[in-house]
Amino acid sequence: MESSTKIITWNEVESAADQVFDLWIDNLSELKWAKDAWEILTTSGLTTYCNEIERPEKLIYFLSLAGIYRDFWCLAADECWEIEYKEIADSLGIGIEAFNKQQLIKYIDLIQEDTDIENNFYTFYNSCFQELADENREIVYSSLLQGFGNVSGFFVSLWRSGQNNSVSTQTYYDDEDDSFEENKEIYESDQDILNTVTPEKLRAFEWIEEECYPCQ
Template sequence: MSDEIERLEWDEVKAVVAPMISTWSDGSEVSWAEYAWGVLGAHGLTTYASEIERTYCLLRALAVSAFYLDFCARAFGEGSPDDWRYKVDGDQIGPAPLIDPFTLGQLVEREGMEVDNGTYSDGEQTIEALRDVVAAEYAGVVKALREHGNDAQLFASMFSTSRSGVAYPLPSDQVTAVVDHDLAGDKMYAWMWLTGEL
């Protein structure tokens, strides 16, 4: 690969993200993930000049999904926090557009993690390493999403994913309607988690 900076486009990461993030039978979570990917792009987190940097971009895409699934666990009772780790199950590893296993090994070694990905390995260590490197990108992804607008916009955009046909970014009147209406129970818990009040 050359030293030329390239942008990893949504169409290239959708195949990795969509199976993991899908929560609703007729929701807008994939549209939200595309919007979130654009936000990461605005923060310079979707560009690469090497295969390892491309892999970091894919890890950030998976971290977007992980963050969303953690939100759904709190806001809607869909699963439990950290359930995303079970969805990072090795299906994300393979030939492009997936995560190249050799490059993942290089990245894991660079991060100082130990993985046995030899011929007789059952692959579970590789999958656990993938989960760990996704977790390592999680905080940076959340920081970029929170800095892009404000917590109300981020909260409302994720909360609205349970409906079909939602267009992102949400207009301010829709943000207000979501945030100012019925902020109790799981919805309040999700708000407090998102804003760091827990």
């Protein structure tokens, strides 16, 4: 009998995404980027699974996505934070079934030898999930690079996910009211984003060129 394949849809990870992609005050742009990225992974077949053994392995790609997002803003705007991988995994319903063989051995050793396991349990889980996320980052990176077209497209997509990063206000004179207004929104074009260079933006661009290596 052939096993039927299933897809982990955006709706299944949206709740976790709302907690993860929440750097700016209004995270709608962040969630849009995360949804677009997840759909790219889906198109690449990375969210497809055949059974419940494969499902946790595919959800690890979401953790990789979170790591890429965090590292981008750490480099592009010095907005750095510690990702709580264990909390994200809990939200996605991932447990030790996602661990690799080496991690499972460490887990058993910890249970048998650690007299203070309750305090060290969270740290151990968090470390394991971060390792898995980092190990799978290259796969996620390759899919996103293809989905966004190239390094420039990848960079622009991430930059636009930041609140107001692609919008500025300009003071202008209103002839009818004989007054100055400061609420005219100016949207940056892709070329504006790429050609307005800062040391931080250059650092983030080069990081994408270097396959989004883990920074945390």
